[in-house]
Amino acid sequence: MKHNFGAGPGILPHEVLKQAAASVVDLNGIGLSILEISHRSVEFEAILEEAIKLVKELLNVPEGYSVLFLQGGASTQFALAPYNLLPDGGKAAYLETGVWANKALKEAKFFGETVVVATSKESNFTYIPKDYVIPADAAYFHITSNNTIYGTQLQEFPISSIPLVCDMSSDIFSRIINVADFGLIYAGAQKNMGPAGTTLVIVKDDILGKTGRKIPAMFNYQAQIEGGSMYNTPPCFAIYVSMLTLKWLKSKGGVAAIETENTAKAAILYDEIERNPIFKTVCAKEDRSKMNVCFVTENPEHEKPFLKLCDEKGIVGIKGHRSVGGFRASIYNALPITSVHVLIEAMQEFAEKNK
Numbered sequence: 564m565k566h567n568f569g570a571g572p573g574i575l576p577h578e579v580l581k582q583a584a585a586s587v588v589d590l591n592g593i594g595l596s597i598l599e600i601s602h603r604s605v606e607f608e609a610i611l612e613e614a615i616k617l618v619k620e621l622l623n624v625p626e627g628y629s630v631l632f633l634q635g636g637a638s639t640q641f642a643l644a645p646y647n648l649l650p651d652g653g654k655a656a657y658l659e660t661g662v663w664a665n666k667a668l669k670e671a672k673f674f675g676e677t678v679v680v681a682t683s684k685e686s687n688f689t690y691i692p693k694d695y696v697i698p699a700d701a702a703y704f705h706i707t708s709n710n711t712i713y714g715t716q717l718q719e720f721p722i723s724s725i726p727l728v729c730d731m732s733s734d735i736f737s738r739i740i741n742v743a744d745f746g747l748i749y750a751g752a753q754k755n756m757g758p759a760g761t762t763l764v765i766v767k768d769d770i771l772g773k774t775g776r777k778i779p780a781m782f783n784y785q786a787q788i789e790g791g792s793m794y795n796t797p798p799c800f801a802i803y804v805s806m807l808t809l810k811w812l813k814s815k816g817g818v819a820a821i822e823t824e825n826t827a828k829a830a831i832l833y834d835e836i837e838r839n840p841i842f843k844t845v846c847a848k849e850d851r852s853k854m855n856v857c858f859v860t861e862n863p864e865h866e867k868p869f870l871k872l873c874d875e876k877g878i879v880g881i882k883g884h885r886s887v888g889g890f891r892a893s894i895y896n897a898l899p900i901t902s903v904h905v906l907i908e909a910m911q912e913f914a915e916k917n918k
């Protein structure tokens with residue numbers, strides 16, 4: 564068994580993988596594979612219904628919101644958010660906290676004026692800007708809850724009088740959120756919810772239909788809502804495995820329980836980085852992510868040999884993003900604390916050897 568610290572597609576619970584593998588051959592004993600049944604079959608309709616029910620239950624989604632499973636990844640949502648929410652001649656506000664936020668911002672420019680209310684670009688995104696004013700006349704305010712590449716995370720969400728749009732790709736279901744604070748939440752499944760291929764969208768119904776713009780059906784949230792995420796053939800397998808993962812999460816006690824575990828996992832790892840003379844963090848302490856723990860070696864020459872040691876111990880996926888370097892340990896929901904212990908032991912062993 565490997566210790567999978569990869570940033571995405573990320574680790575999935577082992578029992579989910581086993582169940583998914585069995586269903587590829589025979590779904591629930593029906594004599595057909597999950598891969599070869601109609602999306603209009605009773606079996607698949609039950610899977611989609613269960614997936615939506617689990618999202619609503621686990622995140623306590625209030626009335627007046629729709630839950631969609633779409634395709635195209637979070638990157639498609641970068642464009643669909645402004646396409647559906649930003650009227651011609653209107654403006655949209657963005658908090659620039661990294662590469663993903665920046666890509667979202669770029670897509671909005673196709674549809675109207677954009678305002679960057681604050682950025683941490685000058686420090687290579689090592690912190691979350693906090694003192695800013697959200698323009699009340701903007702159509703929405705876009706934020707990225709967890710910056711997967713830099714290892715920063717919004718610990719608190721801004722209070723906004725305009726709809727808050729949030730890319731939660733890398734921390735959805737990792738902590739309790741109040742869905743009612745948001746107009747639109749989206750997340751590619753492959754970090755913390757399931758396999759690549761589907762994107763979760765939670766949208767407040769009454770913010771739609773205000774752009775005066777004609778939107779092709781596949782890009783139109785309203786059309787997708789009316790089609791029940793089945794305007795066309797949905798990504799059946801990705802939805803199925805996401806459903807299994809959400810079921811697993813529920814069986815573990817839900818989001819509150821996993822948040823406690825995630826907090827513990829992050830705390831022991833950051834403690835070790837601070838204690839260990841070989842390593843250091845780069846991000847502002849108050850903004851550190853509980854999902855992607857980024858760190859570097861004090862001495863750049865220690866980088867390669869430490870990666871080698873990790874490899875020997877079955878620790879995979881901890882090389883930092885190419886734009887940041889160093890290391891990134893992604894400690895998503897499905898990663899057991901025992902794997903974090905193995906990483907910490909490797910760090911201690913490395914420090915001992917390099918005294």
Ligand SMILES: *Cc1c(COP(=O)(O)O)cnc(C)c1O
Pocket residue numbers: 571635636637638639663707709710711730731732733751752754
């Ligand atoms: C990975 C990631 C994305 C890109 O997701 P795709 O599904 O590949 O489009 C966007 N935002 C954040 C925060 C991410 O971590």
